[in-house]
Amino acid sequence: MKHSFIALIEDKCTSCMLCVRECPAWCIHLxxxxxxxxxxxxxxxxxxxxxxxxxxxxxxxxxCGVCIDVCPFDALAWDEHRALVTTxxxxxxxxxxxxxxxxxx
Amino acid sequence: xxxxxxWQLVESEDWFDKIVELHSGGFTYFDFLTGVDRENGHGDPGxxxxxxxxxxxxxxxxxxxxxxxxxxxSVTDLIPAASWHERExxxxxxxxxxxxxxxxxxxxxxxxxxxxxxxxxLAARVLTPWPGGAELEIMEDGRKVGNASRRRQRPPGVPxxxxxx
Numbered sequence: 001m002k003h004s005f006i007a008l009i010e011d012k013c014t015s016c017m018l019c020v021r022e023c024p025a026w027c028i029h030l031x032x033x034x035x036x037x038x039x040x041x042x043x044x045x046x047x048x049x050x051x052x053x054x055x056x057x058x059x060x061x062x063x064c065g066v067c068i069d070v071c072p073f074d075a076l077a078w079d080e081h082r083a084l085v086t087t088x089x090x091x092x093x094x095x096x097x098x099x100x101x102x103x104x105x
Numbered sequence: 106x107x108x109x110x111x112w113q114l115v116e117s118e119d120w121f122d123k124i125v126e127l128h129s130g131g132f133t134y135f136d137f138l139t140g141v142d143r144e145n146g147h148g149d150p151g152x153x154x155x156x157x158x159x160x161x162x163x164x165x166x167x168x169x170x171x172x173x174x175x176x177x178x179s180v181t182d183l184i185p186a187a188s189w190h191e192r193e194x195x196x197x198x199x200x201x202x203x204x205x206x207x208x209x210x211x212x213x214x215x216x217x218x219x220x221x222x223x224x225x226x227l228a229a230r231v232l233t234p235w236p237g238g239a240e241l242e243i244m245e246d247g248r249k250v251g252n253a254s255r256r257r258q259r260p261p262g263v264p265x266x267x268x269x270x
Binding site for chain 1 (some may be wrong): 194233235236237
């Protein structure tokens, strides 16, 4: 596996913020909201985080992999994608749609 | 590749003599000298200075290191090329090399604490908003849930009183 990209497996992410807080480069931004989910037989609705946005700023990321290590749900993984070479810094800010693992899009 | 380097601990007062001894023993290639901050919040034992010397044909080499508090004898008189490394070490770690007049290398003298000391706080850490500080337990209608009295999260490496605002 090449360590050229950090991919987000969106379904596994619980918006726990661990990666955002541990990132030494402060390059991960995450936004989410909480919804009530009613389950049959449950006394109270369950509170579930819904991921709104997840961005890695590849102009700051140093590929240390700390975010991958700390993720308790394996929602981040090394991938052989590559963040694009660009002259525009904004192009290096990748969101949920661009961060999928290779083969998924 | 796969080369094993030999390390040797030297007392700081023997530092100069040890390098003289190695130099006269054929270790005339002075590869590098640098510092390591061993502070780790334990106070003792301060800094280490590490130097790598080798024979010019690289048939033999040795890494020597020593514990220092704030100053160490300079070897620039013996090895002029060591000057660059010592000056770098001096301004990055605040270690004083005695016996020579050390000029600053790259940093301006007014720039504050040596940047590679663990005790130095990076100004950018305070000026940049920390993405991990976001409060997330917000319902779709804007209601906050969870424990509101929870202690505010603080980014690693930033002292508490830096976030008073």
